Amino acid sequence: METFTKQDKVDLFRRSSFLHGLPFELLSELAEITELVTFEKGAVISRIGEISHDVFLVVSGLMKVSVCSSTGKRITFLLVKEGEPYNIMGPHMPAPRLLEAEALQAMTCLRIGGGAYLAFLEKQPQIVHNIIRWIGVSFDSAYSRILDLMEKKVDLRIMRVLSSLHQKFGSPLMFTSVELSEIAGTTPESTLRAMGQLRALGLIETGRGKIWVKDEKAMIDDEFGKMIL
Amino acid sequence: METFTKQDKVDLFRRSSFLHGLPFELLSELAEITELVTFEKGAVISRIGEISHDVFLVVSGLMKVSVCSSTGKRITFLLVKEGEPYNIMGPHMPAPRLLEAEALQAMTCLRIGGGAYLAFLEKQPQIVHNIIRWIGVSFDSAYSRILDLMEKKVDLRIMRVLSSLHQKFGSPLMFTSVELSEIAGTTPESTLRAMGQLRALGLIETGRGKIWVKDEKAMIDDEFGKMIL
DNA sequence: CGACTAGTTGATCGCCGTCAAGTAGGGTGG
DNA sequence: CCACCCTACTTGACGGCGATCAACTAGTCG
Numbered sequence: 001m002e003t004f005t006k007q008d009k010v011d012l013f014r015r016s017s018f019l020h021g022l023p024f025e026l027l028s029e030l031a032e033i034t035e036l037v038t039f040e041k042g043a044v045i046s047r048i049g050e051i052s053h054d055v056f057l058v059v060s061g062l063m064k065v066s067v068c069s070s071t072g073k074r075i076t077f078l079l080v081k082e083g084e085p086y087n088i089m090g091p092h093m094p095a096p097r098l099l100e101a102e103a104l105q106a107m108t109c110l111r112i113g114g115g116a117y118l119a120f121l122e123k124q125p126q127i128v129h130n131i132i133r134w135i136g137v138s139f140d141s142a143y144s145r146i147l148d149l150m151e152k153k154v155d156l157r158i159m160r161v162l163s164s165l166h167q168k169f170g171s172p173l174m175f176t177s178v179e180l181s182e183i184a185g186t187t188p189e190s191t192l193r194a195m196g197q198l199r200a201l202g203l204i205e206t207g208r209g210k211i212w213v214k215d216e217k218a219m220i221d222d223e224f225g226k227m228i229l
Numbered sequence: 230m231e232t233f234t235k236q237d238k239v240d241l242f243r244r245s246s247f248l249h250g251l252p253f254e255l256l257s258e259l260a261e262i263t264e265l266v267t268f269e270k271g272a273v274i275s276r277i278g279e280i281s282h283d284v285f286l287v288v289s290g291l292m293k294v295s296v297c298s299s300t301g302k303r304i305t306f307l308l309v310k311e312g313e314p315y316n317i318m319g320p321h322m323p324a325p326r327l328l329e330a331e332a333l334q335a336m337t338c339l340r341i342g343g344g345a346y347l348a349f350l351e352k353q354p355q356i357v358h359n360i361i362r363w364i365g366v367s368f369d370s371a372y373s374r375i376l377d378l379m380e381k382k383v384d385l386r387i388m389r390v391l392s393s394l395h396q397k398f399g400s401p402l403m404f405t406s407v408e409l410s411e412i413a414g415t416t417p418e419s420t421l422r423a424m425g426q427l428r429a430l431g432l433i434e435t436g437r438g439k440i441w442v443k444d445e446k447a448m449i450d451d452e453f454g455k456m457i458l
Numbered sequence: 459c460g461a462c463t464a465g466t467t468g469a470t471c472g473c474c475g476t477c478a479a480g481t482a483g484g485g486t487g488g
Numbered sequence: 489c490c491a492c493c494c495t496a497c498t499t500g501a502c503g504g505c506g507a508t509c510a511a512c513t514a515g516t517c518g
Contacts, residue, residue, distance in 0.1 A: 067372045073380045077372060089365040092358055097369055118358070125354040129321055129347070135364055136318040140326055142371045143296045143306060149378050150414050151302045154506065176464065185379050187507060192465060208464060208515055383474065405496065416475060421497065437483055437496060 004036045004059070009110060012059060016083035018134055019127075026124050033120060034110035045101040046087070052099075053114025056086040061107030066182065067098045076182040077142065079104075079229045081168070088131050091117045141228035148227070149185050156221070157184045158194035162204065162211065163219040164227040172210040183229065233288070235260045238339060241288060245312035247363055248356075255353050262349060263339035274330040275316070281328075282343025285315040290336030295411065296327045305411040306371065308333075308458045310397070317360050320346045370457035377456070378414050385450070386413045387423035391433065391440065392448040393456040402440040412458065 009031035013019045019027065034057070039045060046052040048068050056063075058080050065078035065086065080086045086101060091114035112120075121128060148157055161184045165173050177188040177195070184191060195211070198204045203219055205212045213219060238260035242248045248256065263286070268274060275281040277297050285292075287309050294307035294315065309315045315330060320343035341349075350357060377386055390413045394402050406417040406424075413420060424440070427433045432448055434441040442448060 067376060069376045069380055071380060073376065075372075075375055075379065077375075089361055089368065092361040093365045094362070097365075098373065121357055122354045125351045125357065128350060128354070128357050132318055132321040132361070132364070133323070135361070135368070136322045136326075139318065139364070139368060139371065142368070142375070143304075144327065146304055146306075146371070146375055146378065146414070147296060147298045147302060149375065150304065151298055151300060178464085185375070188465085189467090189508080190506060193467085193506095196466075206465085407496085417497090418476080418499090419474060422474090422499085425498080435497090 004108075006031045009034060012057070012083065012110070016057070018057075018083065018085050019130060022127060022130065026126060029124065030112075030120065030127075033116040034112050037109050037111045039103040039107045039109070041103055041106050043103045043107075045103065046099060048098060048100045049096050051093075051096045052087060053091045053117075055088055055090060055112040055114070055117050056080075056109040057112075058082050058084055058086065059108040059110060061109075062104040063101055063107060063109075064104045064179075065099060065101045068100055074100075074182050075185055076179065077145070077229075078138070079165075079168070085134065089135065090114065137228055144227060145185075154184070154186050154190045155194045155197060157186065158191055159198065159203075159219050160184075160221065160227050161229075162195075162198070162213060163216070163221075164229050166213040166216060166219070168229060171212045172207075173213070174210060176209050233265045233337075238263060241286070241312065241339075245286070247286075247312065247314050248359060251356060251359065255355060258353065259341075259349065259356075262345040263341050266338050266340045268332040268336045268338070270332055270335050272332045272336075274332065275328060277327060277329045278325050280322075280325045281316060282320045282346075284317055284319060284341040284343070284346050285309075285338040286341075287311050287313055287315065288337040288339060290338075291333040292330055292336060292338075293333045293408075294328060294330045297329055303329075303411050304414055305408070306374070306458075307367070308394075308397070314363065318364065319343065366457055370455075373456060374414075383413070383415045383419045384423045384426060386415065387420055388427065388432075388448050389413075389450065389456050390458075391424075391427070391442060392445070392450075393458050395442040395445060395448070397458060400441045401436075402442070403438060404440065405438050 006028075010024070010027050013022075013027040013030060036059070039061070045056070045063065060082055063080040063086055064076055065080060066074050066076040068074045078086075087099075090097070148160065152160075158180065161180060162173070165175065177191045181188045181191040195204065195206060199206055203213070203215045205214055235257075239253070239256050242251075242256040242259060265288070268290070274285070274292065289311055292309040292315055293305055294309060295303050295305040297303045307315075319326070350360075377389065381389075387409065390409060391402070394404065406420045410417045410420040424433065424435060428435055432442070432444045434443060
């Protein structure tokens with residue numbers, strides 16, 4: 001593994017929108033308590049029902065965070081990419097959570113132990129503002145997805161998912177129908193049917209595990225409550 | 230309006246599970262920056278699309294917090310009762326949110342201005358732990374409700390709603406079919422049909438705007454992800 | 459070249475949202 | 489006390505969306 005210096009960490013922090021606006025001294029101190037870890041593709045970072053108190057900041061790769069019911073139904077609710085944090089609430093939570101986190105690609109992350117994280121918060125309360133703002137955005141996104149599930153047809157949900165993914169990751173999107181269906185809250189079959197319509201309209205092109213969004217503007221709806229992944 | 234002394238405030242804080250475990254000095258300081266306000270039944274505390282930076286702690290009465298889509302579909306996601314906070318993320322958020330808060334009964338609350346709230350957080354970082362824990366529980370509840378919507382039938386959802394409400398408020402529950410349907414994410418008709426079945430099974434009794442849960446145990450399911458309202 | 463995975467399409471079926479019509483409680487004013 | 493109205497509740501009928509099952513095609517990797 002190549003070296004990842006303290007300076008590299010601070011550079012990452014500076015680019016991270018999560019840590020935007022925080023002073024150099026704080027980022028520098030944060031760098032001290034983080035440790036570089038790697039996960040290979042498909043690795044499980046945190047299993048459902050486990051208590052996980054470690055906080056991660058993604059350096060490279062992509063992490064999928066999902067919740068899973070007892071009957072196996074799963075919904076993906078976060079795709080954590082470079083510069084974004086995972087499990088920022090974990091150290092505060094007493095009970096195990098329903099979360100499951102998995103590496104969609106080979107990843108490197110910075111890990112912060114739960115204890116060190118909590119101590120850091122008390123010492124550097126400025127960062128609390130960033131943390132709660134970040135949680136707040138996720139929270140609003142969660143409830144806009146509930147509204148989506150209740151009142152939007154599958155076709156429209158798939159369109160919104162593709163549009164959001166395209167905004168975040170650009171083209172081509174490397175997702176399968178199963179992955180998309182877990183984001184949109186539907187089945188792979190319905191996902192493919194919906195994508196077939198979009199393809200017929202010329203809005204997207206699809207390949208095996210790849211999707212190109214051709215007409216970005218036509219896929220954006222003016223609805224309140226943009227989906228955040 | 231009767232007097233509500235600083236001591237009364239601190240007593241309320243002590244009973245609040247939200248503020249559990251915090252030292253007297255902190256509660257005392259918190260009391261200093263809060264102001265008693267009242268709302269009559271049906272009053273709108275915060276309208277959708279407005280930026281609201283005031284934080285509230287409910288002294289008495291009941292507040293309904295809902296999100297609302299552009300087509301008018303509404304889902305209630307929080308019922309805030311005595312000792313519970315509302316809008317603890319608001320002061321941190323830059324953009325208007327989709328929330329709407331309304332007094333279901335005549336209410337008294339303690340109000341904290343957004344600026345004073347943020348200043349208090351920086352000065353008393355201990356309280357951050359309580360805040361994020363509280364948010365975390367709501368967050369998990371939100372995602373367990375997404376799973377519910379996806380895979381549970383209406384009958385079961387209604388049962389879960391009634392069970393959760395009974396745990397929080399006891400009998401009789403003073404809710405109409407419209408209110409319940411907005412919590413369960415369905416229509417009033419389906420809500421009443423589901424309740425009809427529960428009534429036929431002897432699990433509940435219903436009156437106009439009142440519901441008595443007769444068999445508490447039979448209504449509890451062993452599912453992960455308890456619904457929090 | 460074979461096996462596995464991803465995508466595609468068709469047929470069926472049941473839940474539940476919607477519309478509609480009718481009942482009953484509870485408050486108000488006379 | 490009764491007549492009235494408004495709201496909440498109740499029940500029935502219908503229809504469409506989408507989950508599910510199933511069969512088939514087509515890439516990709518060893």
